[in-house]
Amino acid sequence: MTSASDFDYELPEERIAQHPAARRTDARLMHLPASGVPRHLRFADFPSLVAPRDLLVLNETKVLPARLRLTRQSGGAVEALLVRPERDGWRALLKPTRRLRAGETLAGGEGAFRLVVRELSAEALVAAEGLPMEEILARFGETPLPPYVRRAATAEDRERYQTVYARVPGAVAAPTAGLHFDESTLAGLAASGVRAARVILHVGPGTFRPLPDGDLGAHTLEAERYEVPAAVAAEIRDARARGGRVVAVGTTVVRALESWAAAGEPAGGAAGETRLFVRGDFPFRVVDALLTNFHLPRSSLLCLVAAFAGRERVLAAYREAVAERYRFYSYGDATFLERRPA
Numbered sequence: 001m002t003s004a005s006d007f008d009y010e011l012p013e014e015r016i017a018q019h020p021a022a023r024r025t026d027a028r029l030m031h032l033p034a035s036g037v038p039r040h041l042r043f044a045d046f047p048s049l050v051a052p053r054d055l056l057v058l059n060e061t062k063v064l065p066a067r068l069r070l071t072r073q074s075g076g077a078v079e080a081l082l083v084r085p086e087r088d089g090w091r092a093l094l095k096p097t098r099r100l101r102a103g104e105t106l107a108g109g110e111g112a113f114r115l116v117v118r119e120l121s122a123e124a125l126v127a128a129e130g131l132p133m134e135e136i137l138a139r140f141g142e143t144p145l146p147p148y149v150r151r152a153a154t155a156e157d158r159e160r161y162q163t164v165y166a167r168v169p170g171a172v173a174a175p176t177a178g179l180h181f182d183e184s185t186l187a188g189l190a191a192s193g194v195r196a197a198r199v200i201l202h203v204g205p206g207t208f209r210p211l212p213d214g215d216l217g218a219h220t221l222e223a224e225r226y227e228v229p230a231a232v233a234a235e236i237r238d239a240r241a242r243g244g245r246v247v248a249v250g251t252t253v254v255r256a257l258e259s260w261a262a263a264g265e266p267a268g269g270a271a272g273e274t275r276l277f278v279r280g281d282f283p284f285r286v287v288d289a290l291l292t293n294f295h296l297p298r299s300s301l302l303c304l305v306a307a308f309a310g311r312e313r314v315l316a317a318y319r320e321a322v323a324e325r326y327r328f329y330s331y332g333d334a335t336f337l338e339r340r341p342a
Contacts, residue, residue, distance in 0.1 A: 002280055004211035004298040007306060009318050011297065016148050017331035020160040024182045028326055028333040030317060032309055034340055038317050040324060043180045046291070049336055052193030053244030054289075055235055059175040059252045060198045062166035065141030065158070070106035070115060078106055080115065080126065081144055082137070083172060083205060084225075089118060089127035093205060097124075105129075109140045144172050146208055146330050148296075161330070170202035170225065176330045177250035177292045197235040201226040201252040201274070210298045216279060221300055223273040224252075228260040230269040236286065245288035251301045254278065254287050254308070261285035278304040290337045294321060294328040309337045 021027055029046060031039040050056065066082040078100070081093040094100060094117070102120045107113075113136050119125035128136055143153040143161050153161075163178035165186070190196065206222035236246055236257075248254045259274040260266070265285070277300055290308055295301040306314045317335070326333045 002216045004213060004216065006311065007211070007299070007302045007315075008297045009315055009322075011322060011328060015322060015326070015328045015332075017327040017329060017333075018149055018151060020156070020179070020331045021327075024160075024164075024180055025185055027180050030321055030326065030333070030335045032313065032317050032335060032337045034338040038320060043334055046180075046334075046336065047185070047189055047192065047194075050189070050194050050247055050289075051244065053239065053242045054194055054247050055239035055244055056189065056194055056196045056247050056249060057232070057253045057257065058163070058165055058178060058196060058198050058249050059201055059256070060163070060165050060167040061171040061175060061200050061202050061252070062169040063143065063162050063171045063174050063203075064169055065137050065143055066172045067142040067144045067153070068108055068115070068136070068140060069142070070108045072100075072104065072106060080106070081172060081205065082126075082133075082141075083123060084170070084202075085133075086125065089125050090133060091123045092126045094120075094124050094126075109136070112140070146173065148208075148329055149331070165198070167198075168200050168202075170200075172205055173203040173207050174330060175201070175203060175250040175252045177334060179330070180334055181249075195235060195239070197232040199226065199228050199232055199253060199256045201256040203252055207301065208296070208299075210296070211300060211303070216277075216303070219277060221275045221277045223275050224255075225272070226256040226259060226274050227271040228256055228269045230267065233260070233265065233267055233269050246286050247289045247291065248287045249291050251290070251292055251295075251304050254284075254290060254304060257286040258282075258284065279307050282307045284308065284339060288339055290339070291334060292337065293330065293332055293334055294318065294326065296329070305335075305337065308339055310340045313340070 027043040029041040029043045068080045070078040083091040104117045106115045113130040115126040143157040202225045260270040263270045
């Protein structure tokens, strides 16, 4: 039996990064090879860890300014995190929900717009009035920083909590491994012959939810939309033919690529929703190496990393990272993991 407690570790509060580094590439990088001890590097060393025959896969989802500050007719404050669009409005997480009711109207932007609560459940359904939702988000939306970043979002976060290659709006959390790349690093990798492919997985709020107690065997994740284009499927075939590795930039890329593989690796690519929960002896079919940040205890992302590189090795590396004063989570430092032998 596998339980959430198998993926726990002690992390002092001060190790959780509250701000991005001065420059994207200033992060530290822990390299955990397929065998052997961790190496302590800088992110500037990352290009030396990939070869021209390798394929780098990026997630080009773009974070929405999805947090809105609203006011009830009674004067009480409500915060909304817009999760995804639906035919009749948007699914949203509202707080506080105490005393809210379906049919209530919430005002925002000093009266410039309103959100009508059409349904009230774990995820409410809200509809915009006064302005289109796209304009509401552009003018009044805030960057949805993770709950462990204990400060208000700033103008800097609009840029820094977004990869430089973000293209397709739809995420409410950043694919944080990609935050370390700047245009110069990407150009240098391309000039050295490392090819890059781009997929989409729109990160949802479930990425921050802790795993439940008890056996994880029957646990499923919240659905997230993904797309692996046909061109990426072709790039993967080419990388394999030339003896290269598929290097995923982030756990979101792992889940997108392995969801495509689970569908039979169709040459035409794959798109839809995935609930893939990678854990235990998961049979990785595509990804050979993984660049990722340090993840929350008792989280599905830590389960994925442990499945990829070995639970005991990963937890030992995390303990070493704490001792070496690495910065953790979204604005923190990075790890480069090579897949353990099957």
